[in-house]
Amino acid sequence: MKFNTKTIHGGQKLDPAYGAVMPPIYQTSTYAQTTPGGHKGFEYSRTHNPTRKALENALASIENGKYGLAFGSGLAAIDAVIKLLKPGDEVISTNDLYGGTYRIFTKIFERFGIKFRFVGMNNADNVERFITDNTKLIWVETPTNPMMNIIDIKAIAQISNKHNLLLAVDNTFATPYLQQPLDLGADIVMHSVTKYIGGHSDLIMGALVVKDDEIADRLYFIQNASGAVCGPQDSFLALRGIKTLHVRMQRHCENGEAIANYLKKHPRIEKVYWPGFEDHPGYEVAKEQMNGFGGMLSFVAKNSDYKEAIKIVENLKIFTLAESLGGVESLAGHPASMTHASIPKEEREKTGVVDSLIRLSVGIEDVDDLILDLEQAIE
Numbered sequence: 001m002k003f004n005t006k007t008i009h010g011g012q013k014l015d016p017a018y019g020a021v022m023p024p025i026y027q028t029s030t031y032a033q034t035t036p037g038g039h040k041g042f043e044y045s046r047t048h049n050p051t052r053k054a055l056e057n058a059l060a061s062i063e064n065g066k067y068g069l070a071f072g073s074g075l076a077a078i079d080a081v082i083k084l085l086k087p088g089d090e091v092i093s094t095n096d097l098y099g100g101t102y103r104i105f106t107k108i109f110e111r112f113g114i115k116f117r118f119v120g121m122n123n124a125d126n127v128e129r130f131i132t133d134n135t136k137l138i139w140v141e142t143p144t145n146p147m148m149n150i151i152d153i154k155a156i157a158q159i160s161n162k163h164n165l166l167l168a169v170d171n172t173f174a175t176p177y178l179q180q181p182l183d184l185g186a187d188i189v190m191h192s193v194t195k196y197i198g199g200h201s202d203l204i205m206g207a208l209v210v211k212d213d214e215i216a217d218r219l220y221f222i223q224n225a226s227g228a229v230c231g232p233q234d235s236f237l238a239l240r241g242i243k244t245l246h247v248r249m250q251r252h253c254e255n256g257e258a259i260a261n262y263l264k265k266h267p268r269i270e271k272v273y274w275p276g277f278e279d280h281p282g283y284e285v286a287k288e289q290m291n292g293f294g295g296m297l298s299f300v301a302k303n304s305d306y307k308e309a310i311k312i313v314e315n316l317k318i319f320t321l322a323e324s325l326g327g328v329e330s331l332a333g334h335p336a337s338m339t340h341a342s343i344p345k346e347e348r349e350k351t352g353v354v355d356s357l358i359r360l361s362v363g364i365e366d367v368d369d370l371i372l373d374l375e376q377a378i379e
């Protein structure tokens, strides 16, 4: 099956009870047993739920994996990955990443004796220098949030294979429509399903997809033992989102490109971060490992500061000023005070997350309206 067909049919079966085309919402915590252990494959909904299972199968299919696991949020999915480790283990992570990921790494897991090294990965060779005997996992986010750096997944996978490490890739920004990390050598793909996969800003959810049986077993154990699962209603909504992922992503990419080009030519704009520009340092890798450049971009206005950036985002009328991204509607954010406020200012600024930076999640509205909105807000 090709990708667009998989978004609609991948991992799906007609419901065995009545042939429902969409899996019913099995809003139940438990399942009747005829004798202890005598059940139809489902015992308790923290462990398994048929609606969640349908979603997990769909996620595995669109990421070219074998096993999908859905969680109550993207951070719950990240939490499960780090719980594969033990005190004394070390993680090498992208240095420019979602603020909440940085927060769970440094504020939660460092307290349990796991060490994180935040490393610029634009040059994959840089990673190898940081590997020690205790390194167990490489954590990659690409494109990065919010600086839109591109990391060469294949090159990092070669390093992780050579040293027998796990490689996890946060594929939230790209989605499997644009990039399939398991095919590039990653062991674990992670998603904030909240974003493009859900696609309608109406749920909070996370996911992991893997190919390897043993990693899957260990993660299913953690999913059940820690219990941060998503409910059946949200699983249904996420499944519905997946069915239009390919058409939404196509439009996100078209609109993203139009807005990136508009901003780049604008006399009041200093810098636009979007991996589809030929002069973007990750352009060649992005062209190779992605099927498009996506609808996320960041920019800085000329002579702008914290106050100016806030003024621009407050002036927007069609773009909504809000946390999050990846929904059908366009959103604008101010990373320094919103999504990345949990990263200390000195750390943030090292990677370019300055006070004047604005991040856009370009939606699927008419792009002319979005450009007019940006025009009036910038003027």
Ligand SMILES: Cc1ncc(COP(=O)(O)O)c(C=O)c1O
Residues within 6 Å of the ligand: 073, 074, 075, 076, 098, 100, 101, 141, 145, 170, 172, 173, 191, 192, 193, 194, 204, 205, 206, 324
């Ligand atoms: C790249 C990335 N990873 C992970 C997360 C965390 O996901 P969630 O908010 O669903 O917990 C986010 C949220 O913004 C994100 O942007």
